[in-house]
Amino acid sequence: MKELTYVRPTDARDAVARVSDDPHARFLGGGTNLVDHLKLGLLTPDVLVDVSRLPLDEVTRLDDGTLRIGTNVRNSDLAAHPVVRSSYPAVTRALLAGASGQIRNQATTGGNLLQRTRCVYFQDVTTPCNKREPGSGCSAIGGYGRYDAVLGASEACVATHPSDLAVALAALDAVVVVLGRDGERRVPMSDFHRLPGHHPETDTTLAHGELVTSVELPPESALTRASDYRKVRDRASYAFALVSVAAALELDGDVVRDVRIAWGGVAHRPWRAAAAEEALRGETYSEEAVRAAAELELAAAVTGPDNAYKIPMVRNATAYALRGLADRSSERTGATR
Amino acid sequence: MTVQQARPVPNRAVGIASERVDGREKVTGLATYAAEHRDLQLDDPLHAWMVTSTIARGRVLRVDASAALALPGVERVLDHENAPRAASTDDRELAVLQDDRVGFRGQIVALVLAETPEAAREGARLVSVHYDAEPATVTLDAAGEDDFYAPEQVNAGHETDLEQGDVEAGLAGAAVRVEGRYSTPAEHNSPMEPHAATARWDGSVLTMYDSTQAVHAVAATLAPILGLEQSQLRVLAPYVGGGFGSKGLPHAPEVAAAMAAMAVEGRPVKLVVTRQQMFALTGYRPETISHVRIGAEPDGRIVALEHAAIGGTSRIKEYAEQTATAARMMYAGEHRRTTHRVAALDVAVPSWMRAPGEMPGMFALEVALDELAEACGVDPVDLRVRNEPELDPETGNPYNDRRLVECLQRGAERFGWADRPTSPQAIVDGDWWVGTGVASATYPTLWMPGNTARITADEDGRYGVAIGAVDIGTGARTVLAQIAADALDVDVASIDLAIGDTDLPAATVAGGSAGTGSWGTAIVQAAQQFRADHGDTPDPGVQTTGTAESYPDSVGHALHSFGATFAEVRVHRWTGELRVTRLLGVYSVGRVINPTTARSQFLGGLIMGLSGALFEESVRDSRFGHVVTQDLATYHVASHADVRGLEVDWLDEEDHLATPMGSRGVGEIGIVGTAAAIANAAHHATGVRVRDLPLTADLFLDVPPLP
């Protein structure tokens, strides 16, 4: 058996130091992803630094209204949190659309963001994979491509990021708070995950040893309250997204005052559809306008035979999610469209 | 008096819905599965871990085990050069570590034995295997036309081809013709308990706890390979966590476990196959492609039918799925041709998976029937009724009791079929298209000779009943006691049943939906002989053993079970997601011995059919040759949320042509036709005709409105 050291620091700084100093050390959260990787032989760390018991497990509202979510808040608890449910429904819906009850009970907020791709070749040590073994090649290209990225992929890697939570957080402009050797830094969700480029081995902009301590959601607003998450999958439960949409919509009559759209299942990171948002902001809301905006965002998409379906699927899912929000908005205001 | 053949028995315990006798042990974790047996475990087993090939075809040049052997805890590494020699290598699937040839990716190329499972697994990771790879053909697409050949026979001993009348003339002269290409992907059985074995060789007897559907068959198959007499193998399987056919025949891991045990005499060896390894080493349903052509009268009566099936098999061992056999007996029609061709590929060895042949074949045929109904403008239920044959078209024999029409009619009534709009896209409910569909189901009534049962009179009016049958989770332990009670005319509580051990009288496989019927016949025959020998008040200790070589009344009849499956689906108009909201199966299966356990079989069959309709697909990488969806996070089976309004019903009947209990089999028919009913319902909902499983969301995106 591969021997490894397991440590359980009581202090975040200590945890950071232990991992920063040792290239073969890894943080352990709930373990629902990492332990699988140990079993599959994807990862052979010498040291596991268990951060799941650090006292970073509370959801608190700061004076300015920011909602701070400690990294050790379990996915189930976060989904069930009354403030999250009422003020950031996209977050609750994204979490509940993910994994299974048992896994959500175990999984942590930080671990969820840092879970790795489900690309079948990444998870199979007998096949080449640039993400697992830089320079070995990408088996997904020319292979099983049903879950592959359509936006922002590179010749080195076409994998998608699997987290549902991350997509909702990206739509809501969350900020990830990170502790490193040199102190704390704050990373907007949109800068947290990377595109693969020439370095698919790196999923995020974190340095080795940087610890996620919390995630902050901006103060609740009409927009965050009118947010939703729609995940498309063949199986009704316990399946990763084919595509998913996190959206928020604020209408003024039938004019789009503000809108947020983020997509899951289409790229190496949650894909904030900035061009689509831009096209819709200030315009009259209509299903056609949403479809056109989605098409605009998708103009740069590259597809193969296995994943070409993602283009119409994400376009339709976006139109569907926004229509739901628009309907609720008009119910509230009594406006008719 | 000698009881030559079992006679029908009156039903008392049989027919009563009773709970599983071993339910409590199972849900409390007391039931011991193949890797959990304490008696062997106490003896400190070595743990075996398989190293499997990473090429699809070629040779092993060298196995470098030095790093593995240097790891603390690793005891031995077996490879093709140092593994014990097999006495027979005729079966190349089972010729484990006997030569340097690699026939498929995922084949066993070394076996690590270590003190702990962790050390064994890490040791396996450290073994480095050097290959000389050769070009491989791993998909049907890559096979050339010349690669397809007619096997000598297809699975279950069916004829490869059958031709009646003049199909081409029949088709040419038909008023209505439909034609289509239908396909089903490779699918893996994936029972909950992985294949596993714990084995010990004491120098004269190999004892093996195995996860199998047939203990005697394992002993009979492995003995000549291991160079032993069958009596030197004792195989036990007291509890088995599902098989679905994948444990019906022994596979390579069982040979590996046995061989390893013999290499370390006196020390037990435990081998558990990982979920990923199950996708290469324990059988699967091969991909099938069916070309179906039907010619009919304007009213839908079939005059000519062709079902030409092709599929893949492994180059190292042939298995030909009998995809077209249901088309031989299902419907009337004068001209008929059914053929099977296979291409030998450099892939893992396919094998039985629940309703081999009928599942993929009836998907093709029953979707084609739906297309015929549409072409003729006939209701799909009526169409099937109109094509009811009087005699079995395949043999010309009368049926035992063909009640397909009754199943269809009862199902139609219960399902509310009469209210169904004829045309597709007729029902919209909010964001969903709604549609309903129907398909027939069938399964042959198989009966296996050679089962032996032993009846012993015990103290206090109790009876011991012994037979080497296996309960793979179906409830065999429960229903065999019911059968024995009726056969002895005693209360079921006074039966002590012993099963799952080759030390007990010989039994055939829990497979082909034939276990209960075949074992039950032997029990009835032994019980009747026992009463003839020892009377109604036997002395404690007296015994009778009886073997059922035949059950005669079936001769001259076509024995089949039938059923009808109705499905309601919803297809999301924006995202294409498909959900099955109702599924009803009505079956004609003879006497239902235990409604509780039978219902479970039907429900499980329907769920597995739904799962095959919507999700299951073993995706083989055309470059590497292995299945890349090799775990249950990527090979999807139905989750609870996918299983909604499920209903099961059956006709009240007894079939004493089939067995003395009046029963036929119930294990497989539930999966047959289910995928077709769902595909037909999806067509009714959306107008989109899907002929290739599975029915995924991308197929229903942006559905155009019908003209």
Ligand SMILES: Cc1cc2nc3c(=O)[nH]c(=O)nc-3n(C[C@H](O)[C@H](O)[C@H](O)COP(=O)(O)OP(=O)(O)OC[C@H]3O[C@@H](n4cnc5c(N)ncnc54)[C@H](O)[C@@H]3O)c2cc1C
């Ligand atoms: C069968 C299955 C289905 C699933 N389905 C879904 C799904 O549909 N949608 C979905 O979104 N997810 C799904 N998941 C994934 C699941 O959400 C993740 O496994 C889980 O969120 C990871 O959290 P964890 O705390 O267990 O992380 P761990 O496994 O402990 O860690 C994951 C990674 O994060 C790092 N890490 C952990 N904590 C920190 C921290 N505080 N700072 C820095 N690094 C850290 C670890 O080093 C590791 O690299 C599924 C998982 C499984 C097994």
Ligand code: SF4
């Ligand atoms: S897509 Fe990325 S993760 Fe998948 S095989 Fe290619 S490099 Fe590896």
